[in-house]
Amino acid sequence: MRNITVAVDEETHRLARIRAAELDTSVSALVRGYLRGLARGDQAAVGADALAETEAERRQRLLGEAIDDITDNGGGLRVAAHVPRDALYERSALH
Structure with a gap:
């Protein structure tokens, strides 16, 4: 295996270490x-490890998507689909 030396600024190094720790x-x-993906020419794999979501990020993303779906669809409720309050108390309206 070959060694490569790379110089980066302090902030990039700090953030990279934090991200690596998050990804264990x-x-x-x-x-x-990143280099393996780059060498294979696989654009999808380039940096795939670096772009992997943490569990907390995944949950946050899924929650955001669910909230967006509810907001976009009016919470799944439509005014036209509502049964008037009086009709709820009629037995025939429930069947």
């Missing part, structure tokens, strides 16, 4: 995954 990996593993 190392900065070297993130760079290695």
